[in-house]
Amino acid sequence: MRVSTYPEVALPPKSRPVVTFGNFDGVHLGHQSIMEELRARSQALDAPSMVVTFEPHPISVLRPEAAPQRIQTPEQKQETLSRLGIEELIVVPFTPKFSKLEPQEFVRSVIVDKLRAAELVLGHNFRFGHGRVGDLDTLRAFGPKYGFVVHEVSPATAGKEMISSSRIRRELGNGEVERAASMLGRAYFVDGRVIKGDGRGRLIGFHTANLELTGSLLVNDGVYVTSIRVGDDVHQGMSHVGRRPTFGLDSHTVETHLFGFSEEIYGEWLRLYFHGRIRGTVRFEGPQELKQQLDSDRERAFEFFRDRGRNLVL
Numbered sequence: 001m002r003v004s005t006y007p008e009v010a011l012p013p014k015s016r017p018v019v020t021f022g023n024f025d026g027v028h029l030g031h032q033s034i035m036e037e038l039r040a041r042s043q044a045l046d047a048p049s050m051v052v053t054f055e056p057h058p059i060s061v062l063r064p065e066a067a068p069q070r071i072q073t074p075e076q077k078q079e080t081l082s083r084l085g086i087e088e089l090i091v092v093p094f095t096p097k098f099s100k101l102e103p104q105e106f107v108r109s110v111i112v113d114k115l116r117a118a119e120l121v122l123g124h125n126f127r128f129g130h131g132r133v134g135d136l137d138t139l140r141a142f143g144p145k146y147g148f149v150v151h152e153v154s155p156a157t158a159g160k161e162m163i164s165s166s167r168i169r170r171e172l173g174n175g176e177v178e179r180a181a182s183m184l185g186r187a188y189f190v191d192g193r194v195i196k197g198d199g200r201g202r203l204i205g206f207h208t209a210n211l212e213l214t215g216s217l218l219v220n221d222g223v224y225v226t227s228i229r230v231g232d233d234v235h236q237g238m239s240h241v242g243r244r245p246t247f248g249l250d251s252h253t254v255e256t257h258l259f260g261f262s263e264e265i266y267g268e269w270l271r272l273y274f275h276g277r278i279r280g281t282v283r284f285e286g287p288q289e290l291k292q293q294l295d296s297d298r299e300r301a302f303e304f305f306r307d308r309g310r311n312l313v314l
Contacts (some may be wrong), residue, residue, distance in 0.1 A: 052090045107138075
């Protein structure tokens with residue numbers, strides 16, 4: 001997948017791509033249905049498939065106090081889109097000036113002059129232009145004049161509710177990582193580097209890898225069934241997220257205990273996948289009581305992997 005920053009878009013002469021626009025945070029199943037239609041239309045026209053996204057998130061520019069935490073970093077989003085077979089990714093630097101483009105100017109200068117779109121594939125709730133006053137009907141009205149066609153993709157649902165990035169954030173914030181995974185189409189993950197901890201886990205027989213994360217961590221505090229990917233290898237384990245009240249420590253940490261793993265991985269970059277929640281954070285009377293609980297937590301994690309391990313999608 002080729003990545004360009006708007007307006008530095010260099011298309012081959014006479015190339016007219018099939019284009020979609022959106023933030024696509026998480027690239028969840030709803031987004032994936034748009035990408036599937038985008039690829040189908042690009043194949044039908046023998047035209048490039050193009051995704052146009054915005055950095056930073058528009059809300060962080062227009063209403064910083066309401067800016068959402070991101071499910072994925074920009075790099076993780078690019079990786080996911082590439083795996084879905086997208087050929088061109090255009091990243092638009094979102095600024096107050098860009099936000100003030102009126103719908104007709106957005107269509108003329110962006111969609112037509114710069115991107116030369118032959119077709120647009122968009123979700124039902126797509127909005128654009130100053131004040132978000134432009135919608136699919138606006139685009140359909142401009143289509144005949146500027147020579148492009150608009151395709152609407154119906155929303156994906158889980159249960160009776162539409163899948164959305166905000167819904168996934170809410171489920172993750174409640175620790176419902178399995179529900180989030182059912183809407184993402186994969187386990188929720190974060191990336192980070194292994195750093196040195198204070199060694200308290202080792203003292204009670206639970207050696208842990210402590211992570212310094214590259215993006216936001218959306219799950220609430222507690223103990224989770226997890227796995228990590230180091231290079232091409234995946235290892236099962238369990239992770240504690242949050243404070244450590246048993247030791248009187250208020251710092252927020254992410255510590256992962258790996259089953260049957262003893263390699264030295266300080267300084268390594270790894271990916272941490274969340275599969276299920278075991279319990280919340282609890283203050284114990286002392287290290288021995290904590291160890292007893294961690295033994296129980298580990299058994300529950302073993303049981304989770306025995307029951308569902310083959311069906312986990314990373």
